[in-house]
Amino acid sequence: MQGAGCADFAINTGSHRRVHEQAHNTLETVVRNSRAKLVAFLAAGSGDLAAAEDALSEAFASALSTWPQDGCPQNPEAWLLTVARRKLIDAVRRQREIPSSEELEQLEGVMEVDAENGFPDQRLALLFACAHPAIDPVVRAPLMLQAVLGLDATQIANAFLVSPAAMAQRLVRAKIKIRDARIPFRVPDRCELPERLDAVLNAIYACYAEGWADAAGADPVRMELATEAIFMGRLLVELIPEEPEAWGLLALMLFAEARRPARRNARGEFVPLMQQDCGLWDRQMIAEGEAALSRASGAGMIGRFQLEAAIQSAHTDGLQRDGVDWSAVVRLYDALVQLTGSPVAEINRAMALAELEGPQAGLYALEWVKTDKRVNGYQPYWAVRASLLARAGKNEQARQAYEIAIGLESDPAVRRYLQQLCGELPE
Amino acid sequence: MQYLLTLYSDEAGWNNMSAEQQKQGVAAYASYSEALKNAGVYVGSNRLKPSTTATTLRATNGKTQVLDGPFADSKEQLAGYYLIDVPDLDAAMSWAGRCPAVQHGIVEVRAIWSM
Numbered sequence: 001m002q003g004a005g006c007a008d009f010a011i012n013t014g015s016h017r018r019v020h021e022q023a024h025n026t027l028e029t030v031v032r033n034s035r036a037k038l039v040a041f042l043a044a045g046s047g048d049l050a051a052a053e054d055a056l057s058e059a060f061a062s063a064l065s066t067w068p069q070d071g072c073p074q075n076p077e078a079w080l081l082t083v084a085r086r087k088l089i090d091a092v093r094r095q096r097e098i099p100s101s102e103e104l105e106q107l108e109g110v111m112e113v114d115a116e117n118g119f120p121d122q123r124l125a126l127l128f129a130c131a132h133p134a135i136d137p138v139v140r141a142p143l144m145l146q147a148v149l150g151l152d153a154t155q156i157a158n159a160f161l162v163s164p165a166a167m168a169q170r171l172v173r174a175k176i177k178i179r180d181a182r183i184p185f186r187v188p189d190r191c192e193l194p195e196r197l198d199a200v201l202n203a204i205y206a207c208y209a210e211g212w213a214d215a216a217g218a219d220p221v222r223m224e225l226a227t228e229a230i231f232m233g234r235l236l237v238e239l240i241p242e243e244p245e246a247w248g249l250l251a252l253m254l255f256a257e258a259r260r261p262a263r264r265n266a267r268g269e270f271v272p273l274m275q276q277d278c279g280l281w282d283r284q285m286i287a288e289g290e291a292a293l294s295r296a297s298g299a300g301m302i303g304r305f306q307l308e309a310a311i312q313s314a315h316t317d318g319l320q321r322d323g324v325d326w327s328a329v330v331r332l333y334d335a336l337v338q339l340t341g342s343p344v345a346e347i348n349r350a351m352a353l354a355e356l357e358g359p360q361a362g363l364y365a366l367e368w369v370k371t372d373k374r375v376n377g378y379q380p381y382w383a384v385r386a387s388l389l390a391r392a393g394k395n396e397q398a399r400q401a402y403e404i405a406i407g408l409e410s411d412p413a414v415r416r417y418l419q420q421l422c423g424e425l426p427e
Numbered sequence: 428m429q430y431l432l433t434l435y436s437d438e439a440g441w442n443n444m445s446a447e448q449q450k451q452g453v454a455a456y457a458s459y460s461e462a463l464k465n466a467g468v469y470v471g472s473n474r475l476k477p478s479t480t481a482t483t484l485r486a487t488n489g490k491t492q493v494l495d496g497p498f499a500d501s502k503e504q505l506a507g508y509y510l511i512d513v514p515d516l517d518a519a520m521s522w523a524g525r526c527p528a529v530q531h532g533i534v535e536v537r538a539i540w541s542m
Contacts, residue, residue, distance in 0.1 A: 134516055134536075181538045182428050184515040 023067035030076045031060065036148045036235075038081060040126035041119050042088055044185035046107055049129070049147055050175040051091050052084075059084035078116045123148070124239040125185040127232075131199040132183045139170045140203040141210075146171060148235070149228050159210055159225045197240075201249050201305060204232045208253045213411075226257055237292070247296035248306030254289035255312035258282040270417040278320045286316055307336045311348075326356040343372045344380070351384050359391040379408040383418060395425045429470060429512045429539035430519040435503040436532030438477055455527040463511060468522065470510040478504040503533055510539075 035056070042052035059080045073079035089107060113119045130143040142160060145151045157167035177183065188196040211226025233250040240246055262276035271277075293313055296306045311332045318324030333349035336342070346369045354362025366385055375381040386401035402422035409415045444452065456474075463469035478497040485492055497504055509526065513519050516536070523534045 132516075134520065180540075181536075182515045184517050186517075188517075 019071060020068040023063075023072055026072045026076055027060065027063050027067065030080060031150075034077045034080070035150050036123050036126070037119075037121055038077070038084065039147055039150075040122035040185075041081070041113075042084055043129070043147070044122040044125050045113075046088055046092070047182055047185070048092075048175075048179040049126075050172070050179065051088055053147070055084040055088035055091060056080070058087045075116060081119060121239075122185060123235065124187050127200050127236070127239075128187060128196055129178060129183050129185045131196070131203045132178075133196070133199065134181065134183060135174055135177065136170070137199075137202075139174045140199065141206040142167060142171060143174050144203055144232065145207060145225075145228060148232060151228070159222045197243060197245065200236070201245055204229055204236065205249060205253070205305070207232070208256070212256060226253075226260075229253060230257060242299070244296040244299035244301050245303040245305050247292045248303055248309050251289045251292035251296065251309035252305050252312060254285050254292065255309060255316055258285035258289065259316070264413060268413060270411075270413040272417075273315060274319070276319070278316075281316065281320075289313065302335065302339070304336065304340055307332055307339065311336070324355070326352055330356055343369050343375050343378070347375070347378075347381050347384055350388070354388050354391070359388040362388045363392060377408060379405050382408065386418075387421070390421070390425060395427075398422075399425055428515065429510060429541070430516075431537050431539060432509040432511065432519070432523050432526060433505060433535045433537070434507045434509075434526065434528040434532060435535070436506045436528060437502050438479075438504055438506070440531055452527070452531075459525065459527055460509075462525070463509065463522065468511045468513050468518075470512050472507065472509040474507040475505060506532065 038056055039049075039052050042055060043049040046052055062083055063076075063080060067073070092107060126147055127144060130147055131140045135143065142156045145156050145159075146153070153168035153171055154164040156171075157164040160167065187193075207225050208229035211222050211224070211229060214222035230250070230253050233246070233253050236246045237243075237250055258281050259273070259276060261282070262278070262280035263271060265271050289309065290313060293306065293309050296309070311329060314329050314332065315324055329352045330349065333345060333352055336345040337349055347366065350362045350365035350369065353365050363385070366381070366388065369375055369381065382401050382405035386398050386405055389395075389398035389401055399422060402418055402425075406415055406418045406422065409418060441449065441452070460469065460472060463472075481497040483494040483496060483498050506528070509522075511519065511522055513522065516538070519536050519538075523529070523536050526534050528534050
């Protein structure tokens with residue numbers, strides 16, 4: 001949203017100021033509601049995401065300078081599209097004195113549409129292009145945040161904890177690849193849809209996970225990321241309501257987000273799920289999550305995100321009533337382990353199994369996970385192991401496991417919590 | 428748009444194959460080429476002689492250096508290519524995925540820079 005909010009028209013008469021404000025407000029609303037749709041349409045028509053974004057930015061700038069004087073157009077979206085389309089075609093012409101017939105053919109889709117009568121919604125195609133298998137997985141989520149939500153490279157870099165220059169370079173490279181390798185903007189066919197949709201879901205979940213990592217909400221950019229991920233989750237179910245995993249992902253994010261206010265106490269200390277004050281949870285968000293999850297299960301097609309959401313639901317639901325149904329949770333983890341083979345799921349399953357059958361059973365289950373080398377550097381494995389050892393009365397082994405977990409943790413609040421548990425072990 | 432599929436493979440693998448296996452290998456490529464032609468996407472293709480026959484040149488300070496051997500000293504060597512004409516990367520990837528080289532080596536897909 002280049003230039004939005006910073007232009008100064010230096011017109012001070014009352015009526016002019018009103019027109020000015022009205023123009024600003026209208027533009028802001030159009031930017032918020034239509035940005036993704038406009039970018040998607042221009043990118044799909046030209047095959048060039050970067051050029052589409054640039055053209056739209058120029059159209060916004062031009063709206064900022066003309067609307068306050070000439071008044072807001074009848075159909076602001078169509079006005080912006082018409083201007084952006086012209087800028088886009090100019091840009092292609094500037095790039096090459098004589099555009100190849102191929103380039104002009106590509107642009108035809110952009111030129112043909114009558115902006116006044118609406119234009120096709122290509123947002124889903126845009127999401128699939130951003131999460132295309134030929135795009136480096138680490139740049140898929142950032143690319144979506146930029147293309148769909150208009151976040152700039154610095155904001156995204158801050159959220160993903162990389163330098164702005166490195167993030168900007170990754171984004172530029174990905175957009176050049178989309179254009180030059182001609183990654184299509186289209187919704188995949190039935191047969192390849194499940195795999196391709198997974199990539200989109202994973203990228204959205206990666207945005208959410210980055211936002212979730214900042215539990216204290218100390219960093220507004222990262223917290224906003226969680227909100228933006230949920231926004232994209234909502235957009236996805238609006239665009240493909242028939243896909244249960246899209247609903248599952250939305251439910252999972254809502255359940256997690258609902259508990260955010262309870263994850264730290266007033267002193268900023270880490271509060272584990274089982275000890276959280278349910279009164280602090282966002283009931284409305286939980287209800288929305290439940291609705292999304294039941295919508296998903298209606299399709300009768302199980303998937304990773306639905307299972308994870310169901311596990312969250314079993315926890316939040318149980319803790320708000322008379323306790324968690326651990327046998328149900330273990331069954332859900334069984335299914336998740338079987339489906340994904342993920343060691344993370346196995347570790348969580350061991351924890352749930354310990355609740356059901358005691359710490360020995362949990363420790364026994366963890367032994368199976370240990371054959372996976374990746375878990376050696378994974379903090380939750382050691383934290384779970386330490387807690388189960390402590391409950392089994394093996395204090396010395398528990399202490400050793402806690403030491404390793406503490407060494408692996410980067411969040412200071414969680415580290416302090418683990419140190420506290422370790423310190424409480426009897427000599 | 429035209430795409431070049433470059434095929435890389437471990438040459439030792441080919442040499443260790445029996446004559447019968449080599450014959451089957453060649454037949455697999457012939458059918459693949461035929462499929463590309465039938466679909467109307469085939470532009471050209473060639474198989475390269477072993478990388479031991481490669482010669483590499485580069486000029487430093489105006490003097491051309493000639494080296495016996497391939498540019499990249501890796502296990503997988505450039506073994507051949509297909510040039511195809513398809514609408515987009517998805518179509519190119521779909522053809523690349525059916526190339527026999529995917530089974531025993533690597534296929535790289537690159538868009539052609541049209542002049």
